[in-house]
Amino acid sequence: MPSGALLFQSVILGLLLGGLYALLAAGLTLYFGIMRVVMIAHSAFLILAAYLAWWSHSRLGVDPLLSMVVTVPLFFGCGVLLQRLLLARLRPVTLTMMSVLLTFAIAVVIEGLLGYVFTGTQRRIQLGYGSASFGLFGARIAVVKLIAFGLAAVALAALYLLMKKTTFGWALRATIQHRDAARLVGIETDRVAGYGFGIGLATAAVGGTALALDTTIYPSLHWHWIGPLMAIIVVGGLGSVPGAAMAAMVLGLMQSLLQIPLGTTWAQTIFYLALFATLAFRPQGFFGGRLAQRF
Amino acid sequence: MTTRFRRMQWMTALGATMTLALAACSGDGGGSNTADDPIVIGISLPLTGDFSEPGKGVQRGYEAWAKITNDKGGLLGRKVELKILDDQSNADRVVADYEQLIGSDQVDLVVGPFSTRLVVPAARVAEEYGMLFVEPAGAAKEVFEQGFKNLFYAAPAVANDHYNHLADYLLALPPDQRPKTAAYAAMDDPFAQGTAYGLKEKLAAGGIRTVVDEVYPPNTTDFGSIAAKIAASRADLVVGGSQYQDGVNLIVALQQLQYQPKLAAFSTAPTNPEFAAAIGNKTEGILAPTGYTQKAPYPSNKEFVEKYTAQFGTPPEEDEANAYTTGQVVAAAVTAVGCAEQGACQQKLVDWVRSNTVETVVGPLSWDATGKPKGAHMIQQWVGGEIQIVLPADAKEADLIYPKPAW
Numbered sequence: 235m236p237s238g239a240l241l242f243q244s245v246i247l248g249l250l251l252g253g254l255y256a257l258l259a260a261g262l263t264l265y266f267g268i269m270r271v272v273m274i275a276h277s278a279f280l281i282l283a284a285y286l287a288w289w290s291h292s293r294l295g296v297d298p299l300l301s302m303v304v305t306v307p308l309f310f311g312c313g314v315l316l317q318r319l320l321l322a323r324l325r326p327v328t329l330t331m332m333s334v335l336l337t338f339a340i341a342v343v344i345e346g347l348l349g350y351v352f353t354g355t356q357r358r359i360q361l362g363y364g365s366a367s368f369g370l371f372g373a374r375i376a377v378v379k380l381i382a383f384g385l386a387a388v389a390l391a392a393l394y395l396l397m398k399k400t401t402f403g404w405a406l407r408a409t410i411q412h413r414d415a416a417r418l419v420g421i422e423t424d425r426v427a428g429y430g431f432g433i434g435l436a437t438a439a440v441g442g443t444a445l446a447l448d449t450t451i452y453p454s455l456h457w458h459w460i461g462p463l464m465a466i467i468v469v470g471g472l473g474s475v476p477g478a479a480m481a482a483m484v485l486g487l488m489q490s491l492l493q494i495p496l497g498t499t500w501a502q503t504i505f506y507l508a509l510f511a512t513l514a515f516r517p518q519g520f521f522g523g524r525l526a527q528r529f
Numbered sequence: 530m531t532t533r534f535r536r537m538q539w540m541t542a543l544g545a546t547m548t549l550a551l552a553a554c555s556g557d558g559g560g561s562n563t564a565d566d567p568i569v570i571g572i573s574l575p576l577t578g579d580f581s582e583p584g585k586g587v588q589r590g591y592e593a594w595a596k597i598t599n600d601k602g603g604l605l606g607r608k609v610e611l612k613i614l615d616d617q618s619n620a621d622r623v624v625a626d627y628e629q630l631i632g633s634d635q636v637d638l639v640v641g642p643f644s645t646r647l648v649v650p651a652a653r654v655a656e657e658y659g660m661l662f663v664e665p666a667g668a669a670k671e672v673f674e675q676g677f678k679n680l681f682y683a684a685p686a687v688a689n690d691h692y693n694h695l696a697d698y699l700l701a702l703p704p705d706q707r708p709k710t711a712a713y714a715a716m717d718d719p720f721a722q723g724t725a726y727g728l729k730e731k732l733a734a735g736g737i738r739t740v741v742d743e744v745y746p747p748n749t750t751d752f753g754s755i756a757a758k759i760a761a762s763r764a765d766l767v768v769g770g771s772q773y774q775d776g777v778n779l780i781v782a783l784q785q786l787q788y789q790p791k792l793a794a795f796s797t798a799p800t801n802p803e804f805a806a807a808i809g810n811k812t813e814g815i816l817a818p819t820g821y822t823q824k825a826p827y828p829s830n831k832e833f834v835e836k837y838t839a840q841f842g843t844p845p846e847e848d849e850a851n852a853y854t855t856g857q858v859v860a861a862a863v864t865a866v867g868c869a870e871q872g873a874c875q876q877k878l879v880d881w882v883r884s885n886t887v888e889t890v891v892g893p894l895s896w897d898a899t900g901k902p903k904g905a906h907m908i909q910q911w912v913g914g915e916i917q918i919v920l921p922a923d924a925k926e927a928d929l930i931y932p933k934p935a936w
Contacts, residue, residue, distance in 0.1 A: 240761035243786070247753040355582055356774035364809050365784035374760075376785035379753070449750040450774045458748050493754035498745040499717065501754075 236494045243373040244490045250379045252486025254444055257386035258459070259466040259478040260393060261437035267410040267473030268430040271321055271333040276438055277459035278341035279309060283442025284451045285348055291359050298359050298446055299381070305439040313435030314428045316340075321431070322424065341456060348453035356452045364448075382444035389440045390479060393433070397475065406430045410473060465505040469512045471519025480521040481508075567610035568603070568869045570595075570859075571630030571639045573651065578618030580644050583848045587643045587665055588613060590845065590852025593837045598856070604863050612636055616647065623647045627654040637869045640855050643848070645669040645719055652680045660871070661878040663858045665851035669719035673899040679879050681896050683855040683889070684820050685904035688723025689730075691796060691818035692768075693905035694920040696731035698929065699766075699792075706931075708765035708791055712741035714755050714779060715770025724796040724818065725770025740764050749775060756782035763788075769795035777807045784811055784936060791932035792816065799911060800847070810914065814933025818906035821850035821891050822918065824926070825907075829857065830890040854889045861887045 236244075258280060265273040283305050287298040324332045366377045397403040408416040409423045409430070417423050445451070462485070470481030485508055492501040512519060572591060575584035595609045603609055612634060616622040623642055630636045631654065641664025642651050648667030655662035656679055663681045668688045672680070686693070699707065711732055715725040722744070733739055740762040743755050756779060759767055767783065767790045769776050776798025783793075792814075798804055799817035823834045823844050833853055837845045845853070862881045868874035886895040895903050908920035912927055919929035 237761055240757060243757040243761065244754060247757060251751065251753070353582070354579070358774065358777060358807060360806055360809065362809060365781050365811060367785045367787060369787075374786045376753075376782075379785075450778055451750075455748070455750065458750075490754050494758065497743060498749055498755060502746075 239372050244494060246373050246375060248487035248490025250383045251490060252483035253383040253386040255466060255482035255486045256479040257389050257437055258441040259463050259482045260390060260475050261434040262463050263467040263473055263475055263478040264434040265431060268427050270330050272330060273337050274334060274460060275337040275340040277456035277463060278344040279435055279438040280442040280459060281451060281456045282344055283439040284446035285352055287443045287446040288357050288359050288451060298443055302439060302443050306436050309435040309439040310432035313432035317428045317431035345453045354453060356450045358450045359446050378448040382447050385440055385444040389437060462505040465509040469508050469519060470521045474521060477519055477521030567608040569610050569612055569636045571612050571634060571636035573614045573616045573623050573626035573642050575618035575643055576615040580618045584643050586846060586848030587852040589841055590849035591856060593840055594853045594856030596840060597836050598860060604860055605869060616642060620647055620650050623651045624654055627651050631658045631660060638859060640859060641665055645672055648672055649675060652677050655679060659875050661875050663855045665855040669723050671719060673901045677900060680900040681882050682900055682902055683858050684851050685891050685902055686906050687901055688720050689727030691724045691906040692728035695794060695908050696728055698920055700735040708737055710738050710740045710764045712759040712762050712764035712767045713739065714743040716772060716775055717744050717746050721770040721772055721796060725768050728768055752779045752782035756786050759783060760786040760788035764790060766790055766792040771795050771798050773798050773801050780808050789935050811936045812911035813936045814930055815911045817909050819909050820906050821847040827890060827892050829888065833890045850890055854891055857889045858882060858887050
């Protein structure tokens with residue numbers, strides 16, 4: 235039986251991990267909501283952002299957090315271009331299927347370029363405060379993990395405010411809910427979809443920076459992220475940002491706790507078990523989101 | 530596509546073999562053994578793919594050996610020439626490569642590739658052709674359970690024996706000072722696990738209780754939960770069966786949780802030149818087994834470090850040294866037996882290596898019947914920002930500090 239202290243420590247680690255999952259899944263579910271696109275390359279952009287953060291730290295000597303000044307606008311721009319130039323050209327009938335192929339290709343291209351430029355060697359940002367931590371009721375919280383969580387929380391809150399409080403957010407949500415109706419009331423859905431895609435990719439820039447603070451990165455790492463993230467957005471209800479965030483926190487916490495009895499290898503399976511359970515019993519997801527019913 | 534490519538390869542191989550056969554027939558018979566012909570040594574290395582980093586290290590080691598040997602006049606008065614193929618870290622390719630090297634290219638000698646996964650299939654080919662097979666990597670115990678008769682591992686010890694000196698040291702401590710509990714975390718990899726489990730077996734038999742025994746997949750990047758388990762167990766000693774980056778990650782995660790063991794031993798990672806910077810210089814007291822250090826006092830090692838540094842600009846690491854050692858073992862056998870070609874000569878070389886001790890850059894090496902070296906690794910410890918040999922007693926630069934200072 236694990237001790238109380240270990241359980242408490244694992245809960246904290248799980249919540250910190252869940253926060254990061256939440257941010258990353260939010261972007262992924264946004265793409266699906268906007269245009270029924272399955273964006274396999276999301277986690278490849280995530281790793282790309284992590285590499286840019288690592289590179290700016292180790293080669294230019296700036297704090298990795300500052301790299302976001304460049305990567306966030308850059309990724310936003312990439313997202314808009316990606317949607318307008320590539321994804322918008324896919325035929326609506328086969329959009330979901332073909333988007334898998336297209337974004338798969340993008341993911342492989344990014345992975346290949348990363349391997350070419352930075353080699354396959356595993357990298358880690360070497361921060362002076364990398365092993366610093368502080369105590370909380372007997373558990374330890376690492377500073378870098380807390381910064382990563384903070385980044386995720388701020389980005390998610392900003393996304394939430396953007397979606398709920400701004401005219402653009404309303405237009406974006408209208409586009410997600412019913413594209414034709416949105417166009418009828420005068421929303422330029424194509425442009426809104428492009429910007430929405432840019433925002434989704436911008437979350438990958440923030441997430442990648444957060445990821446780079448405390449883990450190792452290597453070019454093929456994105457394959458280990460896309461599976462859990464896909465599972466999260468299905469469990470959370472496809473297209474639902476709050477649903478993805480909730481599912482991410484719950485699954486991150488469960489993964490962390492399951493590592494105590496099961497070990498690292500088997501704890502990863504929680505994502506896929508949750509995915510199976512969702513598809514079998516509640517295909518529309520557990521935390522809202524109505525899009526999946528359309529399948 | 531693949532089949533056509535394969536067929537083309539086979540056709541090429543067949544064509545090459547026939548050309549060679551014809552050339553041999555039309556020539557003057559044993560023309561391959563004259564004094565001005567070079568001794569061609571066939572090698573397949575993972576120069577691209579998963580093992581490309583260590584693969585290139587091994588390549589540099591072989592090249593350094595060939596250059597140093599040739600500068601001294603070669604072997605048996607003949608120049609040494611390396612023929613290196615890239616197997617792309619792929620076990621199928623490695624088999625095809627060695628078949629090509631031995632069968633169609635008619636190399637005089639072969640030496641091994643990098644990593645257990647590639648050494649085993651490569652050794653099988655060498656065994657089929659009756660070639661001597663000295664290899665620089667492939668320390669996992671599987672290698673020696675295949676019944677190979679021509680294989681020799683050119684390093685001081687296999688993975689499971691790396692920590693032997695440390696196990697002896699800990700079990701020789703007076704009972705009241707001896708650690709009581711131990712936590713182990715090992716990568717799911719035969720080599721990394723072998724190091725940790727070798728020590729675990731010996732310590733468990735000596736009465737040191739195992740309180741945590743974790744295995745993690747090679748792609749693990751977040752060590753928070755594993756570290757939480759180890760920290761919660763308050764084990765006296767922590768042993769990491771690590772490669773490089775996972776070891777760094779685990780140590781940082783343990784430090785984040787302010788876990789202070791009496792002894793911390795990690796394989797591979799702490800001997801890496803970038804290690805101290807990677808964990809923010811909090812290295813105090815960390816132990817690591819090491820098969821090679823530039824400071825090792827063996828005579829040929831001085832020459833190796835000097836000439837290697839002149840050739841490549843940086844001093845050699847373990848991969849380079851293991852390849853160089855492989856070259857030294859083969860050279861010793863060829864010089865003693867007085868031949869280097871395919872055929873009956875190979876068995877004489879095998880017999881010689883089996884029954885002799887070879888002086889190398891990693892010390893004197895000798896082998897048991899399975900080709901397993903009969904030594905143990907030196908143990909190094911980080912003391913005052915520097916890594917120094919602490920065990921065994923006859924090679925030590927400093928005393929082992931136990932319990933270790935806080936990191």
